[in-house]
Amino acid sequence: xxxxxxxxxxxxxxxxxxxLASYRAIPPSATVRLAKPTSNLFRAREKSxxxxxxxxxxxxxxxVDQEARxxxxxxxxxxxxxxxxxxxxxxxxxxxxxxxxxTLGGAVTGLGIESASxxxxxxxxxxxxxxxxxxxxxxxxxxxxxxxxxxxxxPNSYGTLGYSVRLKIExxxxxxxxxxxxxxxxxxxxxxxxxxxxxxxxxxxxxxVDYLDGVVxxxxxxxxxxGVRTATPGPVxxxxxxxxxxxxxxxxxxxKRDRLTIHDYLWRWDTDWFWCSRAFGAxxxxxxxxxxxxxxxxxxxxxLIGYDRRFDIxxxxxxxxxxxxxxxxxxxxEVPIGRTAEFVEWFLDNVPxxxxxxxxxxxxxxxxxxxxxxxxxxxxxxxxFWSSVPAGSVEGQTNRLIEEKVSELDGHKSLYSDAYYxxxxxxxLYGGExxxxxxxxxxPDSRLLDLYSKAVQRR
Numbered sequence: 001x002x003x004x005x006x007x008x009x010x011x012x013x014x015x016x017x018x019x020l021a022s023y024r025a026i027p028p029s030a031t032v033r034l035a036k037p038t039s040n041l042f043r044a045r046e047k048s049x050x051x052x053x054x055x056x057x058x059x060x061x062x063x064v065d066q067e068a069r070x071x072x073x074x075x076x077x078x079x080x081x082x083x084x085x086x087x088x089x090x091x092x093x094x095x096x097x098x099x100x101x102x103t104l105g106g107a108v109t110g111l112g113i114e115s116a117s118x119x120x121x122x123x124x125x126x127x128x129x130x131x132x133x134x135x136x137x138x139x140x141x142x143x144x145x146x147x148x149x150x151x152x153x154x155p156n157s158y159g160t161l162g163y164s165v166r167l168k169i170e171x172x173x174x175x176x177x178x179x180x181x182x183x184x185x186x187x188x189x190x191x192x193x194x195x196x197x198x199x200x201x202x203x204x205x206x207x208x209v210d211y212l213d214g215v216v217x218x219x220x221x222x223x224x225x226x227g228v229r230t231a232t233p234g235p236v237x238x239x240x241x242x243x244x245x246x247x248x249x250x251x252x253x254x255x256k257r258d259r260l261t262i263h264d265y266l267w268r269w270d271t272d273w274f275w276c277s278r279a280f281g282a283x284x285x286x287x288x289x290x291x292x293x294x295x296x297x298x299x300x301x302x303x304l305i306g307y308d309r310r311f312d313i314x315x316x317x318x319x320x321x322x323x324x325x326x327x328x329x330x331x332x333x334e335v336p337i338g339r340t341a342e343f344v345e346w347f348l349d350n351v352p353x354x355x356x357x358x359x360x361x362x363x364x365x366x367x368x369x370x371x372x373x374x375x376x377x378x379x380x381x382x383x384x385f386w387s388s389v390p391a392g393s394v395e396g397q398t399n400r401l402i403e404e405k406v407s408e409l410d411g412h413k414s415l416y417s418d419a420y421y422x423x424x425x426x427x428x429l430y431g432g433e434x435x436x437x438x439x440x441x442x443x444p445d446s447r448l449l450d451l452y453s454k455a456v457q458r459r
Contacts, residue, residue: 005063012074015057016131016139016165022054023137031459032135032447034163053133058165061085069171070128075105075164083266091171092262094120098269099298105164109157111372111414113332113382115211115227117361118199124155125364126170134162135443144367153431153438156371158415160451161442175229177236178211178265180258182249183224188348189341191222191358192381196337198226199360199379211265214358215246219348223249227265236261239271240293244283246275246355273298275355276386280304326388328418329353329398334361335411337379343409344383351398357384371431371451372412380411396420415455426452 026032035052055076062072066089073082079093080100086092093104097112106112107123108130120126129143132150140162142151154161181204185191191214198204198212204226211227236259239245245268248258260268272283280301281287288296329351335343337360344356359382363369366376374380389398400420406413412429413419421429435451453459 008060008062011057011060012062012166015055015059015074018054018057019133019165020137020139022051023133025051026053026447028445028447031449034159053163055163062166064089064091064171066091069173070168071171072166072168073104074166076103077105078103079107080267083263086171087174087263089171090173090175092174092266093123094126094170094172095123096266097123098267098274100267100270101299101302104167104169108164108167109154109159109161110416111156113359113361115213115225115359117359117382118212118379119202119210119362120172121361121364122155123169124369125367128168128170130154130164130168131166132162132442133165135445135447137447139165140442149438150442152367152369153371153435155369156415156430157435157451158454160448160454161438162448174262175231176262177230177232177234178227178260178262179230179232180260180265181226181228182251182256182258183226184251184253184255185222185224186220188216188219188222188344191216191224192337192341192344195224195358195360195381196379198224199337199362212360215249216344216348216356216358217250217354219345221250225249229262230259234259236264239264239268240296242285242288244272244275245269246272247283270298271296273301274357274384274386277301279387323390325391327391327396327398328388329402330386330417331399331402332382332384332414332416333402333406333411334374334380334382334413335406335409337381339409339411340381340383343405343411346405347383347385347402350401351385352389353385353387358382359384370434373431374412415451418458419456421456423452426456430455 023032033052035054058074058076060074060077061082062074064071064085069091071086078101079096082093082104083096095112095114095116097107097114102112108127112123129141132140132142134140140147140150144151150161195214198209202209208228209226210229214222214224216222239248277283282291282296360379361382362379363374363376392398396418399418403413403420430451439450449459
């Protein structure tokens, strides 16, 4: 063990003590929450006047074991810092969610996905063990063998069963570059069929495939983005400057090739928050030249969203122009791959949002994850859409329609954004009695919110 690792472990121990002290300082009658300066949640919630948990000492990488291909990581460590610690060893987390400020603990308790998910599943599947601060104020170690009920219920619990203090995760070897092939399709059904074949074989045109996602611009323009790890040196593209990554994949027909460093590939979506930076003018060439490069990142766009929420800027503009207020439709859903074309075609006909992101996933093993019960040995496709539409006569009208369609197609919806399910529907979809049992065991006095209150009632 290196001196640096010893120092990191000591710093982590101090951070845990600070966390526990902040827990003890919260009045017994108050709900326990995080005191966290950033978030990747789109759910509004009630403001609390009680000081939250101090997680300021839980933001680093504790150690990286190159031989075992594992890392010990503090719960609030961002993927940006985690990747910076592992890439020098030629290693990466098995799944790196697309935005730099997503934390490892957040991706495990709230789910995450990326273009390696068709072969590596979801972030929580690479967790070997976790230390969790439970609602009872105790730090409990959970793994497949130790407190397995908490271990398996933790994914998708969104901090309602506790907060991860430390996670030990698997890593995988990577190469310095990723060679990309962007394949154009003129029908969504044809794209999905090709995606399904790649997921089954991990190959395209007799070549291995390491990364796979896609973008739908319209019913007759969509793309698969196929990535292959390579050590072969050569020219690489840079999408942190004037060029915008998602625009680079568009072409008239056939295939288009590109290359990125592994670092830039992992963060290819962050510079423009996929395509959402266009809402702030950041893709306008004139504005982009003046926009500081260090502020072309998702965390800064989040600050702009915060200002909009605080001052209702977007709705005021709509009202001034004689238009109705906007309904935020910011969601990621999963449907079986056999129903994906049906959902996308329905969405394109009914919701005026484009582009749409597609990312296939398949669980790595047969383990059950009761709060997000998608089936093993089946392929699902994450479909992401992030924008606003004119508000209807009912609160959340478009989001409700999407929820109904997703349930009709045997899918699930992530809970990081607005949800409108009834308690009965929610229990059926997100753990029900299993969740209640684990909740009573590890949060007997209900110091933490329950999942329905947090995800739907937005308390």
